[in-house]
Structure formats: C-alpha cells, structure tokens
Amino acid sequence: MTSYKTIKDVAVITIENPPVNALSLAVREGILDGLSRASKDDTVCAIVIIGGGRTFPAGADISEFANGKAFTKPLPQIIEKIESTQKPIVCAIHGTAFGGGLEVALGCHYRIASTRSKVGLPEVNLGILPGAGGTQRLPRLIGVWLAAEMICSGKPIEAVDADAKGILDDLVEISSLESVQTEYDKLLDAAITLALRVKNHSLEGKRVSQLKVEPVSDFFYEQLALQISKNARGMNAPLQALKAVKASAMFPFKEGMQREQQILGRLFVSSQAKALQHIFFAERQTMKIPGIDMKKGVPIKFVGVIGAGMMGSGIAINFIKKGIPVVLIDAEQEFLDRGVKAIEDYFKGRVKKGKTTRFLADRSLGYLRPSLHYEDLSNVDLVIEAVFENLDVKKSVLKHLDEICKPQTILCTNTSTLDIDQIASATNRPDRVIGTHFFSPANVMRLMENVAGSKTSERTIASVMQISKTISKIPVLVGNCFGFIGNRMLFPYNNQANALLQEGAFPHDVDKVLYDFGFPMGLFQMSDLAGNDIGLHIRKAQGIVDPSQRDPNERYVSTTADKLCEMKRFGVKSSKGWYSYAKGSRKGRPDKEVMDLIVENSKAEGFVRRNISAKEIEERCLYALINEGFKCLEEGMAYKPGDIDIIWIYGYGFPPQKGGPMHYADAVGLKKIYDSILQYGKADPKTSAWKPSKLLEQLASSGKKLAKYWTKKLKAQSNL
Numbered sequence: 070m071t072s073y074k075t076i077k078d079v080a081v082i083t084i085e086n087p088p089v090n091a092l093s094l095a096v097r098e099g100i101l102d103g104l105s106r107a108s109k110d111d112t113v114c115a116i117v118i119i120g121g122g123r124t125f126p127a128g129a130d131i132s133e134f135a136n137g138k139a140f141t142k143p144l145p146q147i148i149e150k151i152e153s154t155q156k157p158i159v160c161a162i163h164g165t166a167f168g169g170g171l172e173v174a175l176g177c178h179y180r181i182a183s184t185r186s187k188v189g190l191p192e193v194n195l196g197i198l199p200g201a202g203g204t205q206r207l208p209r210l211i212g213v214w215l216a217a218e219m220i221c222s223g224k225p226i227e228a229v230d231a232d233a234k235g236i237l238d239d240l241v242e243i244s245s246l247e248s249v250q251t252e253y254d255k256l257l258d259a260a261i262t263l264a265l266r267v268k269n270h271s272l273e274g275k276r277v278s279q280l281k282v283e284p285v286s287d288f289f290y291e292q293l294a295l296q297i298s299k300n301a302r303g304m305n306a307p308l309q310a311l312k313a314v315k316a317s318a319m320f321p322f323k324e325g326m327q328r329e330q331q332i333l334g335r336l337f338v339s340s341q342a343k344a345l346q347h348i349f350f351a352e353r354q355t356m357k358i359p360g361i362d363m364k365k366g367v368p369i370k371f372v373g374v375i376g377a378g379m380m381g382s383g384i385a386i387n388f389i390k391k392g393i394p395v396v397l398i399d400a401e402q403e404f405l406d407r408g409v410k411a412i413e414d415y416f417k418g419r420v421k422k423g424k425t426t427r428f429l430a431d432r433s434l435g436y437l438r439p440s441l442h443y444e445d446l447s448n449v450d451l452v453i454e455a456v457f458e459n460l461d462v463k464k465s466v467l468k469h470l471d472e473i474c475k476p477q478t479i480l481c482t483n484t485s486t487l488d489i490d491q492i493a494s495a496t497n498r499p500d501r502v503i504g505t506h507f508f509s510p511a512n513v514m515r516l517m518e519n520v521a522g523s524k525t526s527e528r529t530i531a532s533v534m535q536i537s538k539t540i541s542k543i544p545v546l547v548g549n550c551f552g553f554i555g556n557r558m559l560f561p562y563n564n565q566a567n568a569l570l571q572e573g574a575f576p577h578d579v580d581k582v583l584y585d586f587g588f589p590m591g592l593f594q595m596s597d598l599a600g601n602d603i604g605l606h607i608r609k610a611q612g613i614v615d616p617s618q619r620d621p622n623e624r625y626v627s628t629t630a631d632k633l634c635e636m637k638r639f640g641v642k643s644s645k646g647w648y649s650y651a652k653g654s655r656k657g658r659p660d661k662e663v664m665d666l667i668v669e670n671s672k673a674e675g676f677v678r679r680n681i682s683a684k685e686i687e688e689r690c691l692y693a694l695i696n697e698g699f700k701c702l703e704e705g706m707a708y709k710p711g712d713i714d715i716i717w718i719y720g721y722g723f724p725p726q727k728g729g730p731m732h733y734a735d736a737v738g739l740k741k742i743y744d745s746i747l748q749y750g751k752a753d754p755k756t757s758a759w760k761p762s763k764l765l766e767q768l769a770s771s772g773k774k775l776a777k778y779w780t781k782k783l784k785a786q787s788n789l
C-alpha cells in the first residue's frame with residue numbers, strides 16, 4: 070500500500086492504493102513504517118510523501134467508517150507523527166488531495182502541487198468534519214475566514230487558488246496535454262529539489278499546529294451560520310464543523326483537537342452521516358448491474374439529437390460541452406434557429422459568469438451542426454429523439470431513423486412514461502433501442518434514467534451507460550414500466566397529496582410538511598413550476614380524466630387539478646396555479662379562489678373536511694412513495710434499493726441527509742411503515758397505492774432490513 074525508496078538521500082514514501090489512494094489502515098501503517106525507516110537512516114536528509122498513480126490520497130477510506138477500522142492507528146495520530154518528525158517532510162500533490170489527504174498535507178512541513186490538482190475538505194458532504202486535525206490546522210495556516218468557508222462548504226478548490234490562499238508553498242506547472250506519468254515525474258523532481266534545498270533549515274514555523282490563529286468577531290460566525298442554514302438546509306455537519314473551526318481560534322491546538330474529536334464522534338454515529346455515506350457509494354454503484362458487462366459498450370463519437378426544443382437543445386449541450394459532435398435536427402427552420410440560439414445563450418451565460426472562457430465556449434459551439442435533414446444522421450453512432458411525448462409520434466420518428474441511420478447506430482428515445490418495447494417495435498433493431506430519460510433542464514440535471522426494453526442488448530445498455538457517464542450524468546438503469554422508477558413512484562406520492570386536499574388540507578399545508586421534511590419544495594409548488602398541464606396530459610393518456618372511463622373501484626383524486634387547467638391555472642408560467650404569483654416571481658401565495666375550489670370539490674365528492682396533522686401528511690405522502698419503491702424492486706424494475714435512492718435524490722430533490730426513500734424506510738423501520746400502510750389502506754380501500762408490496766410485507770414480518778437483504782441477494786446471484 071506504500072513503497073519506500075531513496076533518491077539523492079531523500080526518502081520517498083509513495084502511497085499506492087488505487088484508484089484514489091484512500092488512506093486505509095494498510096496505507097497508514099505504510100506511512101508510519103516509512104517515517105520510522107527514514108528517521109533511523111542517517112543518510113536520509115529529508116522526506117517526500119507522494120501519491121502513486123493518478124492522485125494524492127482523496128481522503129480517509131470511507132469504507133472503514135462502517136467497519137470500525139478507521140479507529141485503529143487513526144489518521145490524526147499518523148499526522149501528528151508526520152508533523153513531529155525531525156527531518157523536513159515535503160508533500161507533493163497531484164490529482165485530488167481531498168479530506169484526510171489534504172489533512173496529511175497540512176501535517177507536512179512543505180506542500181507543493183501540480184497546477185492541475187485540486188484540494189479540498191469535502192467531509193461535510195459525508196455528514197462528518199475534517200476530523201484529522203483539518204479544522205484546527207487549516208485556520209492556523211490560512212486564517213479562520215478562508216478555512217471556515219472551505220470546511221463548511223466542502224467545496225474543493227483549484228491548486229492555483231490554494232496557492233493564493235497560502236495552503237501551498239509552490240506550484241509545479243503542468244499543462245493539460247501532459248500525461249499523468251509526466252505530471253508525477255515532474256512533481257517528484259520538484260519535491261526532491263525542494264527537500265534538498267530545505268534539508269538543513271529549521272522546522273520552526275513549519276509545523277502548522279504551532280502557528281497562531283487570528284481570532285475573528287462573533288459577527289463572522291453568526292453570518293456564516295446563517296448562510297450555512299440557508300445553503301445546506303437540514304444538514305448538521307456544516308454547522309458542527311463551524312463550531313470546531315471556532316474552537317481553533319479559542320483554544321490552544323491540543324484542546325482544539327479534543328473539541329474537534331468530540332464533535333467528530335457525535336457526527337460519526339449520526340443518521341445523517343450514515344445516509345450521506347450510503348449515497349456516496351450508491352452513486353458509484355449505479356454502473357454495477359448484475360449481468361451487464363460495462364466493458365462491452367461501444368465508443369460513441371458522433372451523436373444526433375432530434376427536436377431543437379428546450380429538451381433537445383439541453384441534451385445537445387451535454388455532448389458538445391465534452392467535445393462530441395452533435396447533429397441537431399428539427400423540422401422547421403424557425404424551431405431550429407430558436408434551439409441554436411438557446412444553446413448559444415447558454416454558453417454566453419457561462420462566459421459571462423466566468424464559468425468558462427470565450428475560447429472554450431466557441432470550441433464547444435463548433436461541435437454543433439444544426440440541420441433540417443434526417444439524412445445528416447446517416448453516420449451517427451447514437452441518436453436521441455426528444456420530440457413530443459406521444460407514442461405514435463415517437464414510433465414514426467424511430468421508424469424513420471431506422472431507415473436512415475447505419476445499422477450499428479443506437480436509437481434512444483427520451484420519454485418519461487412511454488413503453489420502450491412499443492417504440493422499439495417500429496424499428497428492425499429493437500436490440501439497439503433504449504430509453505434515455507433526461508430530466509429537465511437536461512443540461513443541468515445530472516440524473517438519467519436509462520430504460521432497457523425487453524429486447525435491448527447488453528452492448529446497447531453498456532454503451533449508453535458509459536456515454537451517460539462521459540457527459541457527467543449519473544445514469545441509473547431501470548426497467549420498462551409506466552413512469553419507469555422516478556415518475557412511477559411520483560404518482561402515488563402525488564395522489565396522496567391530492568387525496569389530502571379532498572379530505573381537509575390545502576396545498577400550502579402539504580407543501581410545508583414536505584419542505585420541513587427536507588424537500589426543496591412541496592409537490593404543489595413543484596407542479597406549478599413544471600406546469601400543471603403536464604399532469605393533465607398524463608392523466609388524459611391514462612384515460613382517467615373522463616369519469617365514464619375511470620375504474621369505479623379506484624379513488625379519483627385529481628378533480629381540482631383538472632379544473633385548475635380548465636381555468637388556465639397552469640402554474641408559474643401563467644402566474645396562477647395552485648398558488649398565485651406576482652409577475653416574474655416564482656414565490657407563490659395561497660390563493661382564495663383555489664382554496665374555495667378545493668372546499669367546493671370536497672363537498673361535491675362527499676368528503677367531510679377535517680384537520681389533518683403534519684404527521685399524517687408526511688406519512689401518507691412518503692409511505693405511498695416507499696411502498697411503490699418496494700414494488701419496483703420486487704418486479705425487477707429497479708435493480709438495487711440504492712438506485713431508487715439516487716433517482717429520488719438527483720431527480721426529485723429527496724433530502725440527501727435522509728439517504729433517499731429506501732434508505733429512509735430502513736431507518737424508520739419496515740414494520741412501522743407496513744403497519745401504517747395497512748391502516749391507511751383500511752381507511753381508504755379504493756386507493757391501490759395502499760396495497761402493500763409483497764417484499765415489504767416479507768421483510769416487515771421477518772424483521773429484516775432492506776439494504777442487508779438486498780446485498781445478500783445480489784451476492785448470492787453473482788455466485789451462481
């Protein structure tokens with residue numbers, strides 16, 4: 070896990086724990102061993118610590134948090150040992166020196182970094198804090214102000230910025246064209262040169278723990294706490310980290326460390342830390358699908374997008390940003406021009422905000438090829454249609470593409486509800502047809518539901534999952550059912566919200582509960598933002614708007630929602646929806662007209678309105694959602710509980726500190742949820758959402774947790 074060698078009387082300890090050189094127990098032991106050898110060897114005059122491969126350690130080994138290994142030879146002790154070593158230690162950073170990695174660097178006497186590298190303390194994103202002395206050393210090195218900002222936001226910074234802030238002693242210029250090996254060689258060279266230069270220098274002032282912290286006023290802490298409460302609403306770790314930073318300015322180093330460790334101890338066992346660490350791994354597991362070999366994917370170098378509307382142009386942006394040429398097709402010149410303008414405006418905006426340069430923006434735009442002719446797609450590797458959400462329209466587009474594109478081209482349909490098999494049946498290559506459900510705005514939202522039809526091949530799935538990654542999306546493979554995973558689960562959740570209106574609640578009552586739970590906004594606010602006509606369109610496609618076509622045994626909850634559309638209350642875009650909006654504002658106010666309509670409809674539908682508690686609102690919305698998630702798992706539409714959590718966190722704003730609906734279900738207790746579902750079902754037998762999932766029933770009665778059960782199941786499957 071580490072190697073040791075000497076170059077020109079400098080000991081070089083190289084950390085070798087690919088892929089990210091996480092500071093596992095074996096690495097920590099290796100560092101200790103290297104320090105001891107170098108200290109005992111009289112010919113060694115200085116020490117360099119460097120990461121092998123592509124990076125300096127990207128942090129403590131997160132997998133050791135759950136199994137307790139992190140507490141054996143813990144990182145703070147190793148860093149103390151590094152700092153107290155009598156020979157100068159130079160730390161050489163490339164790649165991503167994150168978390169414990171940066172904390173190791175802060176324990177070294179000198180720090181140099183490749184200009185391509187990044188440093189950061191992202192621990193708050195995992196529900197903890199930089200608990201290997203980071204909250205005590207960083208303020209001593211760069212001041213409380215800058216340190217608190219880095220620690221509480223968890224955002225990494227570029228090496229050049231780190232140098233300007235005083236974290237680094239020097240930068241090693243590496244161009245973007247140079248290989249990782251060249252970067253490593255140049256960095257090591259520079260580190261050895263520096264080590265030889267300082268070999269006889271005193272270490273006075275070089276041990277960061279001995280530096281003084283300039284105190285700042287309480288006003289600063291109050292302001293930052295306010296900002297954190299707004300930007301990281303509901304998250305414990307950032308505010309706790311701020312307390313630890315404050316301790317650095319109030320106490321000597323040793324006492325400050327004690328405070329840091331106390332706070333870390335509390336955060337470590339918190340439900341938020343468990344939830345956030347679950348998400349960290351779940352996000353990386355979405356590419357691991359039983360029976361799919363991702364290496365079978367074919368490279369996608371040329372893409373077509375059909376439809377230059379908001380969705381199509383957003384999709385195109387993802388590709389051209391990564392240097393992948395896109396032919397953007399629309400039937401009308403006017404629509405095409407509008408799409409191209411939207412794309413140009415997007416890049417102009419980025420330049421204006423300093424997020425990219427004019428040169429890079431122009432380079433991306435150079436990859437865009439607008440066209441009115443399908444024939445220009447004859448050579449693309451993959452094409453995504455983003456036309457109107459209508460089965461017949463999509464089928465005819467795919468049929469046409471099948472005739473024009475080369476036989477190997479993968480045909481993707483961007484739909485949020487339609488049947489992939491039916492769309493694929495319009496082509497002679499159903500094995501090369503797949504759903505790619507982008508979330509709007511497609512250039513912003515990172516989630517992608519990739520939908521496998523019954524004939525979609527392993528190669529197609531692997532190719533699309535990989536290209537999704539290349540364009541920086543978080544792809545989740547899902548099965549082909551109505552609404553796939555995200556929208557399918559949204560329906561019962563949304564139905565409960567509407568049912569609550571019938572029984573006595575108002576939109577702002579429901580939205581407040583969901584906001585307090587941690588969602589960025591409630592369901593009615595979300596509906597107003599997306600456009601209430603979308604829901605109506607889906608209900609029409611389901612054939613349930615017309616009372617004569619409804620199943621008499623299923624409760625209908627959307628009368629008010631339907632009437633709102635009749636009244637042209639489409640939401641923010643018409644300044645009126647569930648709420649009313651001042652012109653240009655997205656902040657809705659409860660509207661008497663809507664409240665009267667809700668009361669009137671309750672009466673007409675035979676409900677006696679009652680006060681509904683926040684607890685009931687929360688349980689009914691969330692348990693209906695969770696029950697549907699279990700159904701998706703038992704039917705094989707979702708491959709892992711973690712996939713569902715990722716979809717809901719990245720696609721629907723489920724609060725990450727609660728870990729996603731399936732993780733949350735385990736935290737609440739499956740028996741409690743199951744019993745509540747039975748109870749709500751008894752009171753409301755005409756709502757099929759209250760029919761409990763068999764899987765939920767099985768786990769609730771056996772007292773098992775979903776996460777454990779599913780991991781075991783997957784293991785057993787892979788051993789077959």
Ligand SMILES: CCC/C=C/C(=O)SCCNC(=O)CCNC(=O)[C@H](O)C(C)(C)COP(=O)([O-])OP(=O)([O-])OC[C@H]1O[C@@H](n2cnc3c(N)ncnc32)[C@H](O)[C@@H]1OP(=O)([O-])[O-]
Nearest residue numbers: 089091127128129130131132165167168169191200201353
């Ligand atoms: C003691 C208390 C104080 C200290 C606390 C800390 O340091 S807390 C830590 C603070 N640090 C952080 O929070 C940084 C967390 N890491 C990152 O942000 C990113 O991994 C990255 C930017 C370093 C590389 O991005 P990229 O897209 O190039 O790669 P990728 O993301 O796909 O990862 C590749 C593989 O490495 C795995 N893995 C990664 N990191 C860790 C880890 N620390 N540990 C274990 N494993 C880790 C990851 O699961 C994946 O495994 P798989 O699926 O292949 O089996």
